[in-house]
Amino acid sequence: MKHDPKASHCQCGGKISRRGFITALGVGAAGVAASGAMTARTATAKETPMIPSGETARIDLTVNDRTHTLLVEPRWTLLHVLRESLGMTGTKAGCERGECGACTVLIDDIPRYACLTLAVEAQGRRIVTLEGLMEGEKLGPVQEAFLEEDAFQCGYCTPGQIVAAEGLLRADPNPSSETITRAMSGNLCRCGTYPHIHNAIQSAAGKRR
Amino acid sequence: MLPNFAYSRPRKLTDAVAHLADAKNGRVHAGGTDLIGCLRDGIFKADTLVSISGLTDLHGIEETGDGGLRIGALATITQVADHPLVKERYAGLAQGASEVASPQLRNQGTIGGNLCQKPRCWYYRGEFHCLRKGGGACFAAEGDNTFHCLFGSDDVCHITHPSDTAPNLAALNATVHITGPEGKRTVAADAFHMPPSVDVQAETVLRPGEIVTAVTLPPPPKGLRSSYRKVRARRSWDFALAGVALALQFDGDTVRNGRVFLSGAAPVPWRSQPVEKAIIGKKLDDATIKKAAKASVEGAMPLAKNGYKIGLFQGAVAEELTKIAAG
Numbered sequence: 001m002k003h004d005p006k007a008s009h010c011q012c013g014g015k016i017s018r019r020g021f022i023t024a025l026g027v028g029a030a031g032v033a034a035s036g037a038m039t040a041r042t043a044t045a046k047e048t049p050m051i052p053s054g055e056t057a058r059i060d061l062t063v064n065d066r067t068h069t070l071l072v073e074p075r076w077t078l079l080h081v082l083r084e085s086l087g088m089t090g091t092k093a094g095c096e097r098g099e100c101g102a103c104t105v106l107i108d109d110i111p112r113y114a115c116l117t118l119a120v121e122a123q124g125r126r127i128v129t130l131e132g133l134m135e136g137e138k139l140g141p142v143q144e145a146f147l148e149e150d151a152f153q154c155g156y157c158t159p160g161q162i163v164a165a166e167g168l169l170r171a172d173p174n175p176s177s178e179t180i181t182r183a184m185s186g187n188l189c190r191c192g193t194y195p196h197i198h199n200a201i202q203s204a205a206g207k208r209r
Numbered sequence: 210m211l212p213n214f215a216y217s218r219p220r221k222l223t224d225a226v227a228h229l230a231d232a233k234n235g236r237v238h239a240g241g242t243d244l245i246g247c248l249r250d251g252i253f254k255a256d257t258l259v260s261i262s263g264l265t266d267l268h269g270i271e272e273t274g275d276g277g278l279r280i281g282a283l284a285t286i287t288q289v290a291d292h293p294l295v296k297e298r299y300a301g302l303a304q305g306a307s308e309v310a311s312p313q314l315r316n317q318g319t320i321g322g323n324l325c326q327k328p329r330c331w332y333y334r335g336e337f338h339c340l341r342k343g344g345g346a347c348f349a350a351e352g353d354n355t356f357h358c359l360f361g362s363d364d365v366c367h368i369t370h371p372s373d374t375a376p377n378l379a380a381l382n383a384t385v386h387i388t389g390p391e392g393k394r395t396v397a398a399d400a401f402h403m404p405p406s407v408d409v410q411a412e413t414v415l416r417p418g419e420i421v422t423a424v425t426l427p428p429p430p431k432g433l434r435s436s437y438r439k440v441r442a443r444r445s446w447d448f449a450l451a452g453v454a455l456a457l458q459f460d461g462d463t464v465r466n467g468r469v470f471l472s473g474a475a476p477v478p479w480r481s482q483p484v485e486k487a488i489i490g491k492k493l494d495d496a497t498i499k500k501a502a503k504a505s506v507e508g509a510m511p512l513a514k515n516g517y518k519i520g521l522f523q524g525a526v527a528e529e530l531t532k533i534a535a536g
Contacts, residue, residue: 185445
């Protein structure tokens, strides 16, 4: 890999200024503009500069209520950054093309695929991964329900299933059977534990009440 | 790992247009669901991504002054499917949006992106240098064309347009709003997609550097009923094998006016004038519905492996007309 994601220093070789980093990136730019410190329009035609190909940019990523400042390449997906930069391997890499659901995370409480989300696109959003569903050392209600209902076999799709179920229950605490089927239709289980997953979600809804 | 690209996420539309104009091979990033997959698979190259996700003006769904609806290009498919005004006044569009892909993809994908998505032909998505990618042949013509078109190939390219929202927007007389280096323009939704005989390498009429900013719907005409039927092999995550979008104006039991578009049928959302002709001015009784179902495949040119679609379209059209007649 060309860039060490854990590098503590900027590897951009001075090609983008620190100011470039800040203004290039959404939330930072909004924050700075609001503070009035850099509202003066630059002479260039474009207010938001381009992060050049192959360069890294500094971003703030809020994962499970903790904000991490990271150097990322624009081409790195959220899935890649979660696993490789932050070491949070609860989010699984499956198909990496939006077809399996193993990488499901919540972004502002809504289930999305981390494999199709660029990390730079996720700044300023609240990201929740499987790890964020723990209550200290204890399993969260959805995790507990999956365990009790034996809602997995090999377990590889399970983190994505649990996070998708958590997203459903945050939006609809009392989902109908049909709603569960529909809401979980973006997550595949090759072991075919679907009926158990369905039961687990009904049970988790009860636990969360 | 995705190939390298330069990236910017402007806060202003003018910035986004300027960045796109500067790029040698720039692409717009909205929800990213199709784009990231295409870049990963090397379907096309992009040296620059201009993300429009930070353009707040492109979000939101709201009623317009004339009683119509404006859907910002960045409204997600879920937002379109769930919006009370869409459900109440443009039921076909809500239905179409709710049938797109999977929940996560609907949460992320946008209406603008859904209109601009790339074809799903497996030769196009595979390692075939087909016409659409600048090559010399359509491999589907003589190859495995199970999921290919019945209409509109012009003997050039045999894709079916993958969108479930586009046929409904076309049926409902929507307008696509575009901003580019030369300013703003609008295109009727039924003229937004590019027939292969005109330009086989383009899916839309967007010119270089242009961005879809919104879709607007006219106020629903009196007696409007709209609906969408999607037939597919699996209940989720799949594209239409056959589909029909209806936007019909009823006067009592009689169809006064109407527009009918087919999905899974042609390289663009396919207007079925034979069906329209069969039902306009008529009551939707069994005989009319039977005639309309037959008319839906009038002029179809099945390929070696997609003849099954003839029956699918006839059945889907008959069932959907029966349903809409019941109100």
